[in-house]
Structure formats: C-alpha cells, structure tokens
Amino acid sequence: MSNLPLALRELLARETVIALPQIVKRYRSGDGTVRYVLALPAAHASAEGQAAKSATVEAVFMPEENRQTICISTQAGCAVDCHFCLTATLGLIRNLSAAEIIGQVLIALEENRASLKPQTNVVLMGQGEPLLNYEPVMAALRILLDPNGMAITPKHTTLSTSGIIPGIERLGGEKVRPKLAISLNASSNEQRDKIMPINRKYPIEDLLEACMRYPLRPWEHLTFEYVLLGGFNDAPEDARRVAKLLATLRAKVNLIPWNPGELPYKKPDAAGIEEFRRILEDKGVRAFVRYSRGQDVMAACGQLALLESAAASPFEQISPAQ
Numbered sequence: 187m188s189n190l191p192l193a194l195r196e197l198l199a200r201e202t203v204i205a206l207p208q209i210v211k212r213y214r215s216g217d218g219t220v221r222y223v224l225a226l227p228a229a230h231a232s233a234e235g236q237a238a239k240s241a242t243v244e245a246v247f248m249p250e251e252n253r254q255t256i257c258i259s260t261q262a263g264c265a266v267d268c269h270f271c272l273t274a275t276l277g278l279i280r281n282l283s284a285a286e287i288i289g290q291v292l293i294a295l296e297e298n299r300a301s302l303k304p305q306t307n308v309v310l311m312g313q314g315e316p317l318l319n320y321e322p323v324m325a326a327l328r329i330l331l332d333p334n335g336m337a338i339t340p341k342h343t344t345l346s347t348s349g350i351i352p353g354i355e356r357l358g359g360e361k362v363r364p365k366l367a368i369s370l371n372a373s374s375n376e377q378r379d380k381i382m383p384i385n386r387k388y389p390i391e392d393l394l395e396a397c398m399r400y401p402l403r404p405w406e407h408l409t410f411e412y413v414l415l416g417g418f419n420d421a422p423e424d425a426r427r428v429a430k431l432l433a434t435l436r437a438k439v440n441l442i443p444w445n446p447g448e449l450p451y452k453k454p455d456a457a458g459i460e461e462f463r464r465i466l467e468d469k470g471v472r473a474f475v476r477y478s479r480g481q482d483v484m485a486a487c488g489q490l491a492l493l494e495s496a497a498a499s500p501f502e503q504i505s506p507a508q
C-alpha cells in the first residue's frame with residue numbers, strides 16, 4: 187500500500203496484524219463434525235488493550251444436509267464455573283478480540299470450502315460467556331451480520347448466555363443482534379445454585395423478568411437450554427416446574443441429554459428424556475431434544491476443554507507453518 191504515507195505504513199506494521207488463528211489440531215468425528223483447536227498468538231489481543239498473552243480455543247464445524255453450523259468461542263476458558271461444563275475447569279484465561287472471534291468462522295468456512303452448503307449458522311456456544319466479553323463480541327457480530335460483511339442473517343446466529351442480566355438488557359438495546367439463548371438447566375433456584383453459581387447473583391425469577399422485558403422481534407423467540415443431568419434435574423416434577431416458569435414467555439426449550447464426560451453426572455435414560463419433553467409440550471411449551479454432535483471427539487456441548495480425545499480418528503496435527 188505504497189500510496190499511504192510512510193509513517194502510517196510503519197505504524198500499521200508495528201501495531202496491527204492481519205492473520206487468522208492457527209489450526210493446531212483437527213479432530214474429525216464419525217458424524218462429520220470437526221473440532222478445531224486454534225492457537226491465538228499474543229499479538230492479536232493488543233488492539234483491544236487486553237493482556238496480550240497467547241491462548242488456545244476451540245471451534246466446531248457441524249455439517250448438515252442443507253447447512254453448516256459453526257460453534258465459536260468468545261473467551262479462552264471461562265470464569266462462570268457451571269459445574270456440568272468442562273470449559274469451566276480451565277478458568278478464564280483471557281477474553282478474545284473481535285478479530286479472533288470472527289477468525290474462527292473464517293477458518294472453519296475456508297477449511298470446508300469444497301463442501302459448503304448455502305446456509306451458515308453461527309452459534310456463540312463454545313468456550314466462554316459471550317456477555318462477559320461484550321464489546322468484542324458485539325464488534326464481531328456486527329461484521330458477521332452485516333450484508334457487506336459476512337452476511338449471516340440474525341435468524342441464523344445465536345448467542346448463548348448463562349444468564350448475565352446486565353448483558354441481556356444491553357443486548358436488547360442493540361440495533362443489530364443475534365437470537366438469544368439462555369442456559370437454564372434447573373427448575374428451581376435451589377437446584378440451579380448447585381450447578382450454576384452465577385444463579386446466586388442472577389436468580390431465576392430476576393432472569394425470567396429480564397426475559398419478559400427483552401424486546402423480541404416479530405419472528406423471534408427465546409431459546410432455553412436445559413442440559414438433562416440424569417438423577418439431578420430430569421424428573422417429571424422438574425419438567426412441570428420448568429413449564430410453569432416459562433409459561434408466559436415466547437420461548438422454546440432445547441433439552442440436551444448430558445454428554446458423559448469427565449464430570450460426575452449420569453446420562454439420562456431415553457424414556458425419561460421423552461417424558462420430560464412430553465410434559466413440557468402438554469403444558470404448551472415447545473420442546474425439542476437436541477443430541478450433541480461430535481461426542482466422540484469431545485466437541486459436544488460442555489465438552490470444550492482442550493482435551494485430547496482417545497476416540498478421535500483420524501487425528502491430525504499440523505505444524506503452525508501450514
């Protein structure tokens with residue numbers, strides 16, 4: 187760019203970087219899902235003025251018949267400490283910059299260029315609590331959702347939160363925003379306190395009030411995610427309580443059977459899962475069972491913790507130079 191003044195070129199060379207995250211490893215699941223382990227060099231973070239240490243995060247590419255879904259991380263690790271989530275075991279390493287968040291989408295699309303379907307869904311459900319890294323997440327979303335940017339539609343983009351009320355309120359005021367999903371996972375405060383310590387700060391009744399006030403667009407509904415932890419929150423009375431909690435909201439529930447990982451919860455049984463769903467539906471709450479993709483390569487919900495996966499085959503490791 188020799189038409190720029192020399193001093194500006196020198197400043198740009200010194201202080202900016204144009205690069206994608208580097209793929210350290212790819213794990214391919216039998217169901218087509220690919221989990222990418224991505225190295226984020228220290229320099230990426232300096233533009234946002236955060237601690238510029240290097241970090242490693244994960245993104246997951248899930249191909250389907252007519253679309254692909256890309257699950258991205260917004261922080262390296264996470265401070266929220268949900269007890270069913272392996273990412274929590276890492277603690278918060280650092281926030282990602284907008285470039286690092288967008289870079290995960292770009293790299294997943296680039297890697298799978300030969301087989302892309304017309305529709306791309308992006309879900310902010312990887313490592314981190316997006317609403318605790320608000321500015322970079324919104325900067326990334328504005329580029330993702332801009333028709334002159336990556337042109338992904340708001341209907342195909344979902345931000346998932348553990349229930350950070352100030353962030354939900356702020357998001358509701360944004361001109362450009364994704365759909366909102368809330369990780370509920372319990373039918374009472376007593377239960378939610380045990381698995382999501384954030385509930386002590388933002389208890390269920392306050393969270394649902396914030397949801398009531400949230401300005402849904404005409405086509406939009408809220409999604410509540412409910413990880414079914416066998417023997418803990420999957421009883422019929424839990425389903426009845428959840429139905430009561432959500433009765434007045436324009437909402438649907440995604441039931442996610444617990445992915446057996448390294449944490450001490452049981453896999454819920456199939457009949458119990460179906461009964462839970464049926465109780466919600468009978469009480470007028472739309473409910474779907476979502477089986478996580480990529481379980482064999484530790485790419486499923488709550489499993490992103492940079493773990494090696496014995497079952498992952500084939501396993502590829504590439505050098506940073508590639």
Ligand code: SF4
Pocket residue numbers: 264265266267268271272273274312313314315347348369
């Ligand atoms: S579920 Fe989400 S918010 Fe909770 S610890 Fe895991 S990454 Fe953080």
